[in-house]
Amino acid sequence: MMKKMFKALLATGLAVLLLGACGNAKKEDGQKESKQVETSADAEKKTDGEKTELLLWMPPFGTEDTLDKEMWKKVLAPFEKENNCNVTVEVIPWSNYEEKYLTAISSGAGPDLGYMYMEMMNDYIDMGALEPFDSYLTDKEKDNFYYLDKGVIDGKQYALPIVVGNARILCYNKKLLEQAGVEKAPETWDEFLAACKKLKDAGITPIQQQWGDASKGSLNSIFFPYLWQAGGDLFSEDGKQATFNSEAGKKAVEFLYSLKKEGYLPDSATSLTTNELYEQFKTGQVAFCVVGTNKGKGFTEAGVDWDYITSLKDKKNATFVAADSLVLLSGSKHKDLAAKMALYMLSGPSMTQFHEMAPFAPVGKDEEYHDNEQFKKIYEEEKDDLHTLPAVKGSAAIYDNLYKNLQLMMLGELSPEEALKESADFANEALAQN
Template sequence: MLPQSDRIGKPRNGRPRGPDRSHGHYPGDMTMQRKTRSTTISAALLAGTLALALTGCQQGSGGEDRTLSVWLPPFAAEGAEKGDLALWQDIVAPFAEEHDVKVDITIVPWESFETRFLTGFSSGDGPDLGYMYAEMIGDYISRGQLASYEPYLEDADTDAFHFLDQGLYDGDQYGLPIVVGGARVVFYNNALLSEAGITTPPETWDDLVDAALQVEQNTDTTGLAMAWGEGGIGVMAENYVNFLWQAGGELVNEDGTAAAFNSDAGLKAAQFISDLRFEHGLLAENTTAMNRAELQAAFAAGEVAFAFGNDGDAPAYQEAGLDIGAVVLTDEEQYSFVATDVLVMAESSKNKELATELALFMLSGPSMDSFNSIADYPPISSEQTSDVNPLFADLYSTEAEILRQYPAVPNSSVVYTSLYENLQQMLLGQKTPQEALAAAESAANEALAQNAK
């Protein structure tokens, strides 16, 4: 028995960032809404702290400032034939020439990413366009630092986008999705299920428990494993928030001023996790010490039948020769967290219409196809020709309505840290599910109450 952690891009989500800030939120309906302008260009994101000034006039004929600045994180692998900076040079050069504009692109390393954005936007020295986790935008909007794209968009601009709702805040389009991925799923090893006599993969919570127990009764492998050994907003997505949403619950109330997880649905989710450990014996005693890397290694080695994770884990499992499947479980509802990262526009931008044009150009189908050559994420629009892993093709198309992101609520980081800390204590046997949620709620409400002022 195996003794019993991610947004998109950076290692904190378990994938090269460039969905886990993952993080994260997302009002659940991710249907297509508008359409990008027709453009041709190559795309990809850049590595290193560098700045690129693409040719064009800085002043228009009327003295108008014709400079646009863009801050992006690095995505290209170390030693790649073409780095992020060179790739973005290919992307925006045609736009700069056509619009007679100077485009300054800065690549901000992941280790200083959030700090750089915070200080830049707070001081007024930030970019016209920047890359943010969708759940970050609430804090910046509350301080008046981000502008809505709405006044500068027409329906035809965004008809092809799959996930436009993920960039909404209070009904306004404050973010245009650029990276969507990291959907939280339960992976299963088909060979182990077959060995245990299981012919149909689980669909519900109860199905999962029954199947995992059947694996342990009929094979020498571990039925199920979760990684609770490292904190983070991404780990919470797969280890608790999916269950909360599937039970019909919510993280915060509608106006973002109080926690909502200490509810019947939230308790049902917490009790289910507790029961995996203490009633069913499916989570080993040291599940609270297992990190994602250890979980992934055990599943890849064929030692675990069911493992919680995100779609970015699939290639490693497939490369290990496993015949795998993946499922989003159902209880009262069927939902899965997906990480969404967006391009935002600064309120301080002197030419918001032109900045919007640039954002749409960067997100055009050909641009994002080029980006996907170095960062393997699902297409963000129907204009792209790049494919998603067949295992998740339906999830990112016909089933996209079940994908949700974290709510873009100011001061929400405490929600995730308090939940993680208290649910950890629950799995250590130090608190009951009721006590864990009550303590997490108290800490979260103290922070969220600031939103009511």
Template structure:
């Protein structure tokens, strides 16, 4: 085991012990004060520390944005906000180390596969008691799903993405189809895939060496299946799971996806070179196509089989359970994720607001408006503390299947056993 991984596990275990002792006294829910309802508590004061990351390449513009948000909050509350931007690399270790030594932030940024890891060992404050006066109905439902673990809310979402199909208009026309009438179902896409293959094109990109969020999971969800649930039940080995495995295997064996799809991490060269009908992409692909693409493109909603789903991460801010000022921290989360501040944040970063009312930053017909319309279908991945750990286990079995070493059912059986072993650790 690498030293870095060992350090991470030791810190996680150590922090869990620290929290067990702390939570015996104060718990991870809001402390009792003069007002039994934290959502309406007055007299919020003190100091909080916030850790965020760089979300664009423009540090000056981001600093100006955060300064304005913080100034507005400090004008409203007698609270001093200390803000720090920390780099993306090794952020888990940095956060765990700081929290374990009680020198960490009150507020920090996480994504859906981090949140349940932290929540499950008591590292996060449950926010539900603070949200009674917050307009939660305005949030996109799939964004809120990403913030919840075992029926409790641990974060407030500020950004969202949706990954769906981008089609090359030139290829669509070359296979005799209409860019204004894109496939809506698996069966319709199969017809286009066969035509693309017959005309010397790949139907789609399949980066089999990359994340399951972009390879297996969308097909599994669309088939009506899932991987695991919060009760540690392994669900992947099902008729729906088999349908997804067979679909991927079929695409590879028929040559609908590139020859290196077993281990490839991207097919950008083939896509930008006009050799692929469609790729799964999100907002960041728009700028790539506008800068480097030599063809028009159209964006479709996710395909539907039994269900209509896609993958899309959600970025959220959470409150550390050892915060000395959870009241002020929760209020700051509500402030930076309100509609106005989401308009400001997402206009700068080119992500999608998690509040429906804030999506008015996109003009009708512009590419980002199509991405924004699809967040309703965007599941945030496998919400489970083992969500990251099981990905390479599933990936290995898919690769063995595509290489012809296992049948889809054999690969599915092996994936189930591997996941069960990991869950038992």
């Protein structure tokens, strides 16, 4: 019992520390801003031979971080030449992505342009760390981009969506299902559980999940879809109250816990990472997994006979879709050039190169659809089933605490009810301070 209490307190303490750092950063950033920002007139004083230095932060999408860095350097080479600048590309691991931003912004050492997912943004807007793109967008660019509305927060264009897609889908190994006598892919929770029983009885591991991954982004695959499928949601519409400790939330966590309790989800799930999950499915060790659509190409190249359904259904069909964006940092000394770089990165030719490494749907009219054709129906016929995370202030720390408590649940140290209650109590206390 003491071990359980210690872990829960540790998770809460870390999240509160992060929130406290955010609050302190707002004051420090405001104090330093006048020293950091270089005016356009100052920039023009540079000699013709002196290059402007820009720093770009991106997460990894390739199988190795070096692939992302090499790809972006290749994409940006013409931009560097045309604008007499040098772009340093830093690829930040998902496992400490938010920590890296928080530490850098608090000390005034962030990038000029960076990549953020929606649940991060409100905190940094509140800190005064993000600059809107409104003044940098032309009417032509506004007409070209499909998803600009997803980057509008508090009435301003704080974000330019770069990844809208990578929906989390339930993939299945057709040969393994056939071996177990599962005649068709399940569509509902009950059908899924029945299929898992047949697979287990046939000596086949039914499903794997990455409960040991360091990144709380795993919740996009292993919790959020089930909460939405049960008819629940994360927050109230005004973002002031956590709503996941509901009957729908309880049903979702009990469904997930039952997978482990019934032996459908192996014990190794509690130490499994996302990359290990992909490898197990690619090598035919597991029948089901929920992954992003950008992994489908790898499964096919590995020779897996696979297919997918977009989501299971309890009360409704629902799954997660990313809406991640480029953001302009207020501390940049070269905002005009950084904004110009953002628009260059989002242009059709640049996105085509990015999507060769990381298949996603286009974000603008100036790029053809390069993603796997089998996923096209998700974005054209099933788009109402796709959910993004809301931009709620403090939600990053809330999700971190939720993930830790759900991990304790899967380890058997918290009951499903305790995991939800402790997470919701933390969330509502944090939201009350906003």
